[in-house]
Amino acid sequence: MLRVRLILLLLCLPLVVGCEGCRQDVAPPEQDKEEEPLQEFSSKPALSYPADSNLGGNGIKPGHWMTAAQTLKSNKADARGELLTQSSVVKSDDLGGGGITNQQDGIQSLRPIVLPKGQQRRFDVRLLTPKPSSIEQRKLYLSSRFVSAGRSTSFDTGRQPFNVMIGQEYFFVILTNRPERFAAFQVADWVKPLRGQYEFQTAKPNYRVVMPNTENVLAIPETMLDLSSTAVVLWDNLGPESLTPQQMTALSDWVRFGGHLIVNGADASDAISKTQIGDLLPLIPTSNIELDPDAAVEMLTNWQVKTDRTTKAKIESIRSQTGRIAVDGKLVDGAEAVPNSGNLIVQRRIGLGRVVQPRFDVTGDWLQDWDSYNSFVNSVLLMRPRREMIESRDPDAESMFSQLYADYGTTASDAAFNTHFRLTARDAVLAVSKDGKSLAVKQTHAMDPYTFSSPVTGIGAWTDDSDAVSLCQEILREESGIEIPDSSLVVRSLGYYLLLLVPINYLFFRLIGKLEYAWLAVPFIAIGGAIWVARAARLDIGFARSQTELAILELQPEYQRGHLSRVIAIYNSLSSTYDFDFKTYDAAAMPMIDSRSSDDSIEGCTFKTSFGEGPTLSGISVGSNRIRLVHCEQMIDLGGAITRNQNELLNGTKQELYDAFVLTKSPTGELQIASVGMVPAQSSAALKFDSSSEVSVSDELPMQAARLIKRLASPVIMPPGSSRLVARIDNTMSDLTITPAANQTAAQTIVLAHLEHAPLPIPQPDVNLLSDFRRVQTGQPSTNDDE
Template sequence: MPRFPLLFAVLSFPLIVGCDGCRTESTVNPDVDSELNAEDFVAGRPMPYPTDEKITTSGIKPGHWFTAVQSLKSNNSDSRGDLNSLSGMVEGPSLQSGKQASWSDTQALRRGSMISRRPVVMPRGQNKEIDYRTYTPKRFFEGKAKCYLSNRFVSSERAESFSTGAYPFTRMAAAEYFFVVLTQRPERFTRFQVSDWTRAIRDETSFDMGEPVINYRVVAPSPEDYYPLPLPLAETMLDWTNTAVVFWDDLPPEALTPRQQTALADWVHYGGQLIVNGAAAADSINKSGLADLLPLRPTGNIELDVDAATELLLNWQVPEDSSTDQQVALLKGRESRVAIDGVAIAGTDVIDGSGNLIVSRRAGSGRVVQSRCDLLSDWLTSWKSYDSFVNSVLLLRPARRCDPVQKVDGSGRMNLRTYVLPNGSEKVFADPTMNTRFRIAARDAVLPIVAEVVKRPSTAFLSGQDAYTQVDTLSGIGGWSDSSDVMRLCRETLRSKAGIEIPDSSLVFRSLGYYLCLLIPVNYLIFRMLGKLEYAWLAVPVIAIGGAIWVAREARLDIGFARSQTELGLLETQAGCDRAHLTRVTAIYNSLSSTYDIAFDTPGAAALPIRQGTDAAPISAVFKTGYAEGPILSGMIVGSNQIRMVHAEQMFSLGGALSLEANGNLVNGTDRELFDAVVIRKDPLGEMEIANVGPCPGQSSTKLRFRPATDEEIGESLSEEMNLLERALVRGDAIAPGSARLVARVGGSLPGMTITPSATQVSSTTTVLAHLDYSPWPSPVPDVNLPKADIRVLKDSDLKTP
């Protein structure tokens, strides 16, 4: 009798332990870890990139990945462990109490923040600058809010940790982006901090309106402050999305690491604006890996042509600018000035009215502007029209008008500056499309067909300046998004495809027939011929086991533990660029709860689980860097009989470029064969043409034959195998006038991402979007008038609170 209670206890033990089948949340509470002695460590303030060590210029843009650095020193012993980092948002002071909400790591995890982790080794007494990558999730607040960075060192030698503290940073507005100056003389650029294209002109009475007024946050990191460490700039384009403009002054080429140069080149090709200032900048870039971006290859220095400089001043002065004559006299009355001579690259344009002193060219969807002279010379900076010149010629932003208006309280008049748009309308504040030209199709493209399938989120809107770009009210343009048109289309498609594929009935009957045939007649005949008929019974279990293995392989099922992985991807590439941006949306299903790792083979990658709404469970996964060649999304839990989606992005090398030659030849210089390729182009009047290419082998050239077509005719000419995303990308209302694109598909799953444990059923479809031609840039226009003499650009620090 005693054996039965013992047997019952043994059988019940697994029920006590549990199988974690329904557990989807992390059990780690970062706020209650045992603390190391605070005297053992010294920690500085974390700084998000890009930065110049000034707290006033630092900021965090919600919805964007970024790189940050944490200074940490171990005082008493060598220390080894991990740095856990969190970034999130906290609501500002409430109207009732006026108190600022406090930061909590646990609360941040519940609200969608994800831990970023990297290994740390600290020799005793040495200050360690630890860089890491993190993401600030978007959260909507009716009032003001702050972004926070929180870091915690977790020792691998003791079960203890040390918190470096949680530090607040300015939350950057949707239209606000970084303006990075690469220079060895940052003091020259203090003027940019208070220029009227950086901040809107406003009177003291307008400071209480609570309206966004900052366009650019100017940072100028000095190499002297960081040597021998690299400049505080990210090493992947995915962390450059918060930057709109780079102004290269006199920075030597060795000041940027090879990865930083690659990230900068990628960023330019996807819409970044690079301004190359004079001889020193041209010489530096020409000696770097960025030389192909230059519109003008320098061959030497020459004397500045005074007549050409005078032409620039006269053509780009704002009407009624009384300082132009003084600047012309300054040019003619002083010693000679240096300019550069060089050879213009194909596709380089001279800015009209610049006296051939300003040239520009397109690099992918980005713009590179290069000056033959120093843009910080006194004959320019003391010119009253200088801000208008920078705003229009260098930044290609709309012209402005400054008009006196009556104050709301009737106490007098104030000056109101508005943007004069090309269509004749006016706008008081700039939207993100006016401040940045950076675009990623998977995040920002407008696909009108999506409105017929899924509903757009309430935080997204369409800009009146760019009808083909979706703007988020929190992250602006270029932010990480699980709800963009491309992402929502992929997610809806995956919901219908993901899961285990149940074998059809023919497999069952075929398998049963093979089994019975082997078990009875074949088995009988073999042993009858051998004269050992009695051994036929011993072969029965062998046949049964072999049959089970064969059925499992045919059905692509693990016995008792089924997994499937369904992936949709968008590979976006720019004309003439051999590096592409790859977005993957992967749906993972398994029959029993499992923990997954998603690893990348290059540093330029990022991944996040897709959360189902703001009330979803906390992200259990950890984003790891420094443990392998690329980042790892580790510990993502997929519950029993559940589907979980992962959003991943990475830069992908194509081995060559896709381009459309002037003679109409499509050149596929990549190492990938394209299937069901079509090329669509749209002229400035909106007329469409299509060329059906079909298969397009790698390293090939194909003569295109265009024909006029409507949306209906284009749809009818497409292959039946083209999915909903591909059909949306070729619609006329998704293509800007004056542009051309190729839409195709590559076979199989692209390398670069590994999911562990692997699935037995894997399905992958990757759509290719290649931009072959682009809409022309708008023509720069100077401001309508100058600000009044009694108006200046005010910063918040200029106001004294009583």
């Protein structure tokens, strides 16, 4: 038995050794590598609104207010503190290794934030981007820094670079869940003009097409003040719940002041009709019907470019296929069909803006590969000027092509071609006085001579140099300061003092039998008299403040919300720091910089949001015996609109109007003026027009208000076919609190209420197509029907 066991052991020994060898060949498991320490905070790249789902396509328009977003995460513990964000413009030459020497920083924006452990949160901030002296060779950055409560912890997210938009370039926002359907919009010739082989790289864009991510809250602003860089919004297939109430209000305001809203077909019409901006629709949808082939053929035939040879094939395709969806409904008052569109496209003038509503989907297959499609979008949907492709021949090179605006004789685009958004306080060209009598308009555009456009910031930018704001500054520098008491106050005070000091003091102590005490009362009477005189003069014994304000309130037809632009002058006898607190979110403010003063700067100023009802501009330093100007803007609700019903003016607001004038200018230029005078709140007044050449207003109005009224009521700044009211409100609006409060205040608000705007221009198709030249070059026959 023992022998058998020894034999089995010898036989198994190689297997055991082999197994041991196998164990030796297998490397022992590695020890866990030491994990990198978890960072206390982490962040994602900043977004600038409106934000494209492709971050590389995001841009910022300098000189405009904007909303931005910063995403943060606290990895180790709950955190609470403040997020500070700033924008900077840097000259490209300073981006090398030599350090930055030419950088313009915007005012710092601050908001409180809370970071629960492990939760990634996105925070919106509002800020004004700096305005560079020129666009060339400059970069724009956003930088954010989180500072914990108690300043114990700080986290810097770094500088995020953004594309700088040029003066003529504006956002074209598409609200869609199917971005692939709008790929052709990204490369369309109305987005970036076509150029020849040797010129294409220098073509300057008209629009920056952005399609926000729809998985979360849409990355678009919640106030009209931050939408000034957006020209067009196309609502495609999003549901009615896609936008927040604040975003809806912002869109409603934006359209009234010149925004362009495109409602794309059945899904968009149905969605918008169920929201608070349903009142913008030209057509209230009732049902979906089949697209009428005859109407589609009529539209294609009338809106084709004259030289287009693809239209015939498109017509055959339309007639051979059925089942395409269109919207049926009822036109609202003031809406109309676009001429020659087969009643398939309806439009409506809303204030200064336009809402265009195709009954069909503009990305439909029956419109694809139609050579006139870009012309159709350019003229019918966007109402831009018609274009013409021109060829210039170089004997030493191939043919080159340029896009010419046929009615203006220029190849250069202009901000006025691309956006219709206007704010009088920022952009209006006011009448300029010549020899104290005649008035003339500074010419800026062939298309819009009533609007000034900056080559750097375009139209709609925040500015302290506009005609309206500059005039307010000039008046306030003359009007602001401490009011010196007149001589009557001195005479009265001296008389009261002597009366109290001598006869009354003597008689009082004589009656009580203590005449010797009359002399003891003299010091107390003197001190009491000094205090009374100081209060009568509204002065605080050696320390005084005054606040003087001029404002322009602009209203659109039949709309109760208005744009209020204020210029406020603060005077202090001793140095102090001021805060401006707004009650509504739709507000913005900036200190004005006087180049003549070395004390004026934005250093120490902060724009705070999310602390209370509205934003706060804090840290405005005013030196001793100095005047500091602050520019404020906000959207306010007046509780009603100012409207005109034939020869009756209706003041539906809560404000009493003084020195009111109504002016109308016919399409042929004839002017009529009705002097209304005072119009109480919630009341009406009869209008009696006469053929005056200008308004007659007293120069004795407080704070030189007559100068502003005359400018805004000048006939030469009114487009033909428009009507407006110009009046004044004898106080300030109550939606702003300035701390510390002033002892002396004075304010005048000039009202500009648009009662009717000039008619919309008639769109026209392009003159020709680039493909016309390509056919000629390849030996194909000319497509010009006139030949």
